[in-house]
Amino acid sequence: MTSKNILILCGGGGTEHEVSLVSANFFQNILEENKEYAIHKVTIEKDSTRTYQDGRKCELRRAGEIVIEGNETIQIDFAIPVIHGPPGESGEIPAVFELMNLPYFGSTHETSTICFNKITTKLWLESLNIPVTPYVYLTEYDEANILKLKDFFKIHKNIFLKASNQGSSVGCYPVGSESNLDSHLKKCFEFSPYVLAETSVVGRELEVSVYEYEGSIQVSDPGEIICPAGFYSYEEKYNNESQTQTLAKAENLSPEIIKKVKDYARRAFIGLKIRHLARIDFFLTSTGSIYLNEPNTFPGHTPISMFPMMLEGNGHNYRTFLDGIISKELNS
Ligand SMILES: Nc1ncnc2c1ncn2[C@@H]1O[C@H](COP(=O)(O)OP(=O)(O)O)[C@@H](O)[C@H]1O
Ligand SMILES: [Mg+2]
Known part of the structure; x- marks a missing residue:
């Protein structure tokens, strides 16, 4: 039996570099259980150089090969881009794999790019008749856009x-x-070419796992992020002192709400052509309105991450899920 060479590509220069390394360990542990796989881990360092698992520098070449210092080459069969945020979840790495004709785990570059941009995501969701929070989007830091923002603020407070x-x-x-609008708008434009302004929702944050399993799309029951600060900030997400609680299964939700959330999640997954996996996040207001906040096409896989917990809580096994995707993609 010849083993399959599986590339785990992790790191990246973004804010989630360290989280990506932790998620990569999750994949490595699961893949190591399957003796048919030979695992090759490559880290994209913060300075964008690439390091092979034994510490040698390496490159990925067009034909889907890893070329390691000293000219050793390894032909990869399947790639797992475990990178949250740029350049993985934002679509650039999937595009490279598509150019290489290399089968890989996760959404295509096109879906990744659409879902990583909070504005294109909203436009698609609206056209799919999935409710989103009221919003405006701003294209420049100039007077016309500041006025547009102030008008929006007057209505939504x-x-x-x-x-x-x-x-x-x-x-x-x-x-x-x-009084803070202008300065915050300016800061946002330092990060991205577009800025989204949306109504602040007071309510609960629910999440579901959506994934392809044994030939069909599965949607878990909602889990919940309970964040006393009200804003699930970078610190709340990753700091050890975080007060935020995560529940793989949210309590006290009516069957109607659960059904609606799952239905919107399934429609978003299908309509946006998300592939293999996504964690889809929602807000639920005290009056029972549901808004889809965002699909995450490569959610965290750390020991406290919701996606794998909700998949397992849904009665499924992560290894069976991953093996199923790999064999489907290798045989298609
Ligand atoms: N419209 C909103 N109303 C209330 N809280 C929000 C709203 N949008 C975002 N948040 C809070 O900010 C967090 C991060 O926003 P989100 O849109 O999920 O961005 P990211 O892609 O950075 O996760 C959310 O988890 C939530 O706590
Ligand atoms: Mg989010």
């Missing part, structure tokens, strides 16, 4: 300003006072 192409709550600010 409490808003969130978000740089369009960021994750981990970076470039994301709650704004409750008109």
